[in-house]
Amino acid sequence: MSPAISEHEWLVTMTLARLVVRRILQSIPLLFGVITVNFLLIHAAPGDPSSMLLSKTATPEFAASVRAKFGLDKPLYMQYLYYMYQVLQGDLGFSLLRSESVSHLILQRLPATLLLILTAMTIATSVGTLLGVIASRKPYSMRDNATTAIATLGVSTPPFWLGELLLIVFAIYAGIFPISGMVSIRAQLTGFQLALDVARHLVLPAATLALFYLAFITRITRASMLEVLGEDYITTARSKGLTDRAVEQRHALRNALLPVVTYVGFTTGVLLGGAVLTETVFSWPGMGRLLFESLGLRDYPVLLGINIFVSAMVIIADLAVDILYGILDPRIRGGR
Amino acid sequence: MVARYPVGYMRDLKMEEPLVRVANLVEYFDIKKGFFQRKRVFVRAVDDISFEIKKRENLALVGESGCGKTTTARLILRLLGRPTSGTVYFGGKDIFNLSDEEMKQIRPQMQLVSQDPQASLNPRKRIAQILSKPFRLHTDMNRGEIENAVLDLLQTVGLSPPELFADRYPHEFSGGQRQRISIARAIALKPSFIVADEPVSALDVSVRAQVLNLLKGLQKRLGITYLFISHDLAVVRSVSNRVAVMYLGKLVEVAEVSKLFNAPLHPYTEALLSATPIPDPERSRSRQRVILGGDVPSPINPPMGCRFHTRCTIAVEKCKSVEPRLTELGDSYVACHLRT
Amino acid sequence: MRAVDGVNLAVQKGELAGLVGESGCGKTMTAFSVMRLVPPPGRIVGGEVWLDLGEERTDLTKLSEAEMRKIRGAVISMVFQDPMTYLNPVMKISDQVGENLVLHQGINRNEARKRAIEILENVRMPSAATVARYYPHQLSGGMRQRALIAMAISCNPELLIADEPTTALDVTVQAQVLQLIKTIKQDLGMALMLITHDLGIVADICDRVFVMYAGRIVEEGSVYDIYREPKHPYTVALLKSTLSIDEFKETLVTVEGSVPDLTSPPEGCRFHPRCPFMMDKCRTMEPPSIEAGDGRKVSCWLYA
Numbered sequence: 001m002s003p004a005i006s007e008h009e010w011l012v013t014m015t016l017a018r019l020v021v022r023r024i025l026q027s028i029p030l031l032f033g034v035i036t037v038n039f040l041l042i043h044a045a046p047g048d049p050s051s052m053l054l055s056k057t058a059t060p061e062f063a064a065s066v067r068a069k070f071g072l073d074k075p076l077y078m079q080y081l082y083y084m085y086q087v088l089q090g091d092l093g094f095s096l097l098r099s100e101s102v103s104h105l106i107l108q109r110l111p112a113t114l115l116l117i118l119t120a121m122t123i124a125t126s127v128g129t130l131l132g133v134i135a136s137r138k139p140y141s142m143r144d145n146a147t148t149a150i151a152t153l154g155v156s157t158p159p160f161w162l163g164e165l166l167l168i169v170f171a172i173y174a175g176i177f178p179i180s181g182m183v184s185i186r187a188q189l190t191g192f193q194l195a196l197d198v199a200r201h202l203v204l205p206a207a208t209l210a211l212f213y214l215a216f217i218t219r220i221t222r223a224s225m226l227e228v229l230g231e232d233y234i235t236t237a238r239s240k241g242l243t244d245r246a247v248e249q250r251h252a253l254r255n256a257l258l259p260v261v262t263y264v265g266f267t268t269g270v271l272l273g274g275a276v277l278t279e280t281v282f283s284w285p286g287m288g289r290l291l292f293e294s295l296g297l298r299d300y301p302v303l304l305g306i307n308i309f310v311s312a313m314v315i316i317a318d319l320a321v322d323i324l325y326g327i328l329d330p331r332i333r334g335g336r
Numbered sequence: 337m338v339a340r341y342p343v344g345y346m347r348d349l350k351m352e353e354p355l356v357r358v359a360n361l362v363e364y365f366d367i368k369k370g371f372f373q374r375k376r377v378f379v380r381a382v383d384d385i386s387f388e389i390k391k392r393e394n395l396a397l398v399g400e401s402g403c404g405k406t407t408t409a410r411l412i413l414r415l416l417g418r419p420t421s422g423t424v425y426f427g428g429k430d431i432f433n434l435s436d437e438e439m440k441q442i443r444p445q446m447q448l449v450s451q452d453p454q455a456s457l458n459p460r461k462r463i464a465q466i467l468s469k470p471f472r473l474h475t476d477m478n479r480g481e482i483e484n485a486v487l488d489l490l491q492t493v494g495l496s497p498p499e500l501f502a503d504r505y506p507h508e509f510s511g512g513q514r515q516r517i518s519i520a521r522a523i524a525l526k527p528s529f530i531v532a533d534e535p536v537s538a539l540d541v542s543v544r545a546q547v548l549n550l551l552k553g554l555q556k557r558l559g560i561t562y563l564f565i566s567h568d569l570a571v572v573r574s575v576s577n578r579v580a581v582m583y584l585g586k587l588v589e590v591a592e593v594s595k596l597f598n599a600p601l602h603p604y605t606e607a608l609l610s611a612t613p614i615p616d617p618e619r620s621r622s623r624q625r626v627i628l629g630g631d632v633p634s635p636i637n638p639p640m641g642c643r644f645h646t647r648c649t650i651a652v653e654k655c656k657s658v659e660p661r662l663t664e665l666g667d668s669y670v671a672c673h674l675r676t
Numbered sequence: 677m678r679a680v681d682g683v684n685l686a687v688q689k690g691e692l693a694g695l696v697g698e699s700g701c702g703k704t705m706t707a708f709s710v711m712r713l714v715p716p717p718g719r720i721v722g723g724e725v726w727l728d729l730g731e732e733r734t735d736l737t738k739l740s741e742a743e744m745r746k747i748r749g750a751v752i753s754m755v756f757q758d759p760m761t762y763l764n765p766v767m768k769i770s771d772q773v774g775e776n777l778v779l780h781q782g783i784n785r786n787e788a789r790k791r792a793i794e795i796l797e798n799v800r801m802p803s804a805a806t807v808a809r810y811y812p813h814q815l816s817g818g819m820r821q822r823a824l825i826a827m828a829i830s831c832n833p834e835l836l837i838a839d840e841p842t843t844a845l846d847v848t849v850q851a852q853v854l855q856l857i858k859t860i861k862q863d864l865g866m867a868l869m870l871i872t873h874d875l876g877i878v879a880d881i882c883d884r885v886f887v888m889y890a891g892r893i894v895e896e897g898s899v900y901d902i903y904r905e906p907k908h909p910y911t912v913a914l915l916k917s918t919l920s921i922d923e924f925k926e927t928l929v930t931v932e933g934s935v936p937d938l939t940s941p942p943e944g945c946r947f948h949p950r951c952p953f954m955m956d957k958c959r960t961m962e963p964p965s966i967e968a969g970d971g972r973k974v975s976c977w978l979y980a
Binding site: 541544594613615616630 | 816875917926
Binding site for chain 1: 779813
């Protein structure tokens with residue numbers, strides 16, 4: 001005999017699997033939307049894209065043949081379909097000024113960005129949540145106010161300013177860390193030596209990025225913890241005779257971390273498109289720098305390609321966060 | 337539309353036209369179930385109920401959570417749009433099929449006093465502003481006249497001297513006073529019908545009497561008709577004239593108040609009364625108790641036959657398959673196979 | 677502001693004491709004080725809480741926090757008002773019920789889970805084994821309250837404090853829970869303190885009644901005595917204004933005025949501004965607790 005279930009059962013109930021499938025299915029039209037917007041952006045500019053490829057001295061016949069080659073003489077909807085077909089195959093076009101396909105460029109730069117942001121976010125998350133929890137233990141105490149002040153400072157400091165500062169202090173004056181790049185090109189190192197070298201180069205940019213997001217995460221964690229600690233079930237936990245630490249770890253944390261998870265997941269998704277400012281300051285060979293360079297060079301296909309890539313990454317990150325949330329919070333999953 | 341009333345209702349009609357008549361009211365709420373469900377699932381909040389409210393009477397609609405009483409009240413006040421089926425008559429007119437002109441006339445006649453006085457009064461407005469709004473919206477009285485009307489209202493609900501109250505904000509008052517202000521707002525345009533939805537549940541015991549006395553007084557002086565929603569039978573006993581008991585979207589008993597409390601007909605009514613504590617240790621502990629097992633079943637999938645049969649102490653075979661209709665028994669109405 | 681100002685009460689083993697009062701009278705704070713769970717910045721400023729276990733008497737106010745933690749959940753437990761918000765939404769029922777056992781009896785998690793199911797059966801939870809694996813939002817109101825009660829009795833405490841345990845429940849479910857509380861008292865022989873504003877519940881299951889007003893206990897006695905012959909004017913007024921399904925009251929009695937603001941309570945007897953029997957004395961001198969025979973105590977100059 002199954003027991004009478006509460007009112008919540010009367011509302012939407014989904015198992016975790018159905019949640020996942022549903023979210024994936026929702027993401028698909030979103031992706032199509034992004035690609036469509038991209039397409040419209042390409043064609044929104046005056047003239048057609050072929051004008052980027054042709055010089056002023058091109059003959060009309062040549063121009064026509066170029067257009068035909070890129071299908072620009074076909075009606076718009078056909079171009080749209082063709083574009084969609086291309087994108088879904090992974091072909092994001094060809095760079096104007098570098099002799100490589102956009103997708104190749106992106107894939108080339110991706111590992112560097114991944115290294116940077118994953119390192120930075122791991123540090124930011126672990127240190128940030130720790131600081132946030134510590135601050136929440138005695139709200140408005142000296143410790144808390146100090147932490148909050150530093151966090152506010154961190155949030156208000158633009159990464160490029162901070163990056164430059166760190167660069168000046170630690171790389172130029174102190175000479176501890178290299179000034180730019182990911183590897184010391186001239187040294188031609190391999191294996192373990194290479195890894196060490198990369199690590200040395202990684203410190204400053206990762207620190208810059210980490211400090212920035214650490215500030216946000218600290219604030220979110222602190223606010224979330226304070227809210228959770230005011231909930232009734234914390235009183236229940238205390239009435240069982242649990243120590244404050246046990247209450248914090250076993251009851252409060254699990255609930256308080258939910259908004260933090262959302263924030264971290266989403267931010268990581270966005271950052272997958274490259275931490276533009278930081279990479280630029282440190283000349284880190286990632287997607288962010290690719291974006292920055294292409295902006296300056298007016299390399300439209302690359303810009304648009306990055307646009308699609310970043311959008312896709314954000315959609316995926318969103319999806320991952322939703323699924324993770326469903327795993328952590330049984331209420332989202334629904335009832336049996 | 338054919339009104340499928342139980343026999344007996346027609347007889348009452350001849351005596352005096354009821355102010356409010358609910359006819360075969362049905363309200364189902366749609367619940368969408370995920371991506372892959374074919375069947376549509378409904379919450380059967382109100383499932384074919386019919387009753388009347390006579391002029392100047394206080395009819396209590398009682399039941400536990402999920403029985404449909406709040407939904408019924410909202411439907412009557414036209415707050416949920418058209419019901420899934422059935423209708424409500426006010427002064428003989430179908431309130432879901434009114435002309436604009438008729439609507440303008442009827443709207444101010446039906447008012448609501450709800451449970452939480454804190455939520456229903458705008459905390460940023462002064463009492464005078466709150467109370468003058470109905471006049472500003474529906475009449476063409478000038479400022480002076482409205483001011484006087486507002487002071488009059490405060491006097492009527494016992495908030496005296498009224499000048500002291502008019503200039504303040506809701507948060508400066510106690511729960512009982514706020515509820516009286518809510519009532520003042522409701523009676524501003526001299527309505528003939530008020531739906532009181534748990535009007536004293538949020539108030540302290542010693543304060544409840546103030547509000548209840550006020551409601552009873554207004555019933556006498558202004559001839560107001562009430563639909564009194566309550567889960568607390570003790571309040572109903574001293575306030576209402578007739579009582580309608582709901583369970584899982586259905587009416588199970590309708591009776592005059594002393595009959596219902598002294599000689600309940602439906603086993604659910606008996607159980608409700610039995611479960612309600614009596615503030616007298618001797619009476620409370622010496623009476624026969626019927627303690628129902630289990631929880632209220634889900635209105636998505638109500639039991640077959642009589643909806644109460646799963647928890648009923650006297651259920652028989654028939655109760656599991658055949659739904660009892662609300663039938664007349666003397667002056668009361670009951671929906672139970674074993675009583676009719 | 678003194679939420680609780682000079683409260684004296686005693687609960688015996690096997691006795692169900694009811695602490696009755698309206699909102700803001702300090703009854704919940706009294707309960708929190710016994711458990712020493714008063715939320716900061718509040719704190720206990722005076723008085724004692726004696727726990728008498730026969731062989732030893734301890735003043736709970738003098739214990740260290742660590743010693744107090746041993747008492748909470750194991751010797752004195754509390755059941756709260758709203759079962760939905762007082763249960764951790766992301767923890768299974770079995771884990772929450774078993775937590776006390778792991779903490780105070782040192783058994784491991786698996787063993788605790790099994791014991792939790794037993795306890796849930798003791799509180800008549802339907803399909804206890806299945807429900808144990810559920811989360812709070814999957815349970816109905818009545819079931820959640822049973823879970824809270826199961827949690828509280830898991831270590832067989834000497835005293836169980838129930839703060840408005842049925843206020844958020846439907847009346848038929850309330851009847852079940854109250855009966856459960858009565859059964860627990862009989863089966864486990866513990867002392868129970870029931871906090872409520874509902875005089876019907878008190879009449880139904882309490883043995884002894886303490887009436888509270890504005891942070892003070894104004895009257896005390898056996899449940900039959902108090903209802904048959906209330907002495908303090910506040911008790912009289914409270915009983916008069918309480919409605920019953922048993923009788924029709926034409927005009928309902930109210931108590932004039934409202935509960936005093938505890939940041940500046942009235943001088944003398946706190947009830948004097950609203951008391952129909954007020955004398956001059958009441959304005960300036962606070963009445964002590966006066967014995968009125970038969971284990972009854974009243975704080976009113978009428979009985980001096």
